[in-house]
Amino acid sequence: MHTMWKGTISFGLVNIPVKMHAATENKDVRLRQLHKECQSPIKYEKVCPVCDKPVEQEEIVKAYEYAKNKFVVLDEEDLAALQKEQEDKAVEIVDFVKLEEIDPIYFEKSYYLSPNEGGTKAYSLLRNALEETGKIGVAKMIIRSKEQLAVIRVYQNTLVAETIHYPDEVRNVADVPNVPEASANSEKELDTAKMLIEQLTTVFEPEKYTDEYRTALLELIEQKKNNEDTTTPVATEKGKSTTEGATNLMDALQASLDRAKQDKPKPKQPTKKVKSTTKKKTAT
Template structure:
């Protein structure tokens, strides 16, 4: 199982070196978007709203918009330093509470905790103490440049850290529109509803619940694939000026050769008269 965070967690004077592993996985089926005309994948580019040109990753900086159109630019070096300063701190359990006191709306994401080298005994101690006291620990931890509030509890003999939202991250229920303020139901209606709930009440068995939509979508995809109901993306022809190397070299040599001048016609020999001596 992939380790996504290393550090230590403490309660009192007990320090436990740990590793975090993601406890859940997203099994959503990812669908690509294609151009209907040629079935080629659609490319999404980062384009400047003013220059109207594509921006390369090295040309992008991060900033906080403190008012409309005005930003505070943050250097990557400063952000990295701040992140390291907080991530390298030992995670301390600051409170112990009953899990029933935490509404499920606060829960965000779950991570399995495993002991790092030399942390086995302290890990077992915390696990046993949480089981016996029937409490969970509340701690703070920095994950991916964000300080998270977290619950530490026992799940199937393994310590689990579950990040939870801060109170100001949970929207007020009072702001939800059109919620009736009073219960306008009759006793007969209420009794019938409670009877129906009693009839449908059972022990929670998560294994019996499946993602029927995902299953049906996978079956649809497979049936189309088996029936050859598929398309092939068009490919873009890339212009190339590459020619045969030897031909290019030979052409270069031929172009730089000195031109031969036309040979002059051979001169005719003239007979010379020998004067006889008298």
């Protein structure tokens, strides 16, 4: 499992060297956009609207728009120094709370934590202490240039860092429109709904829930592929496919050889000598 971060978790005077790994992955089926006319992938270029030309990566700077069309430019050196200063800090658990005290709306993304060199004993200590007390740790950490609020908890014998939103990142529920304040249901309706909930209540088994749309989409793609209902981008004027990179080295070499043969000028044919029909005079 890929290690995406190394650091130290501390609570009190206990320091735990750990590695962090992504606990979840996005399995959405990504679809490309093609030009309907020639079936070529659409490119998205970064273009300056004033200069009216494409902009290279090294020409781009970062800035914060504090008002309409007014920016504060931030140098890469300043950002790198600030990020380095924060990353060097240990992930410190500042509080311990009960998991049920945190509403699920705050949870964002999960990361597995494994002990780094020399951290096995301290890792086990924190894991066992959390299990025995039924508590989770609240901590701060830097992930991808952003300071994250996180909770450290136990999941199937493994420590997990669960990033959570800051309170100001959760929108005010009072701003949600058209939410009825008082119940407009009769007692009979409510009792019937409660009975239905009881009948459908079961033990949560995540394995039985699947993404039916993704499964159907993959089956459709496979069916079209098996029926050879596929397409290939047309070649450009220079004879080069619009698909980036050659899929087969031998094909690329052969194509280059064929092109070289076509471009090579044909050798000039030697001019044939015409025999003279004039007979030489015989000397007398």
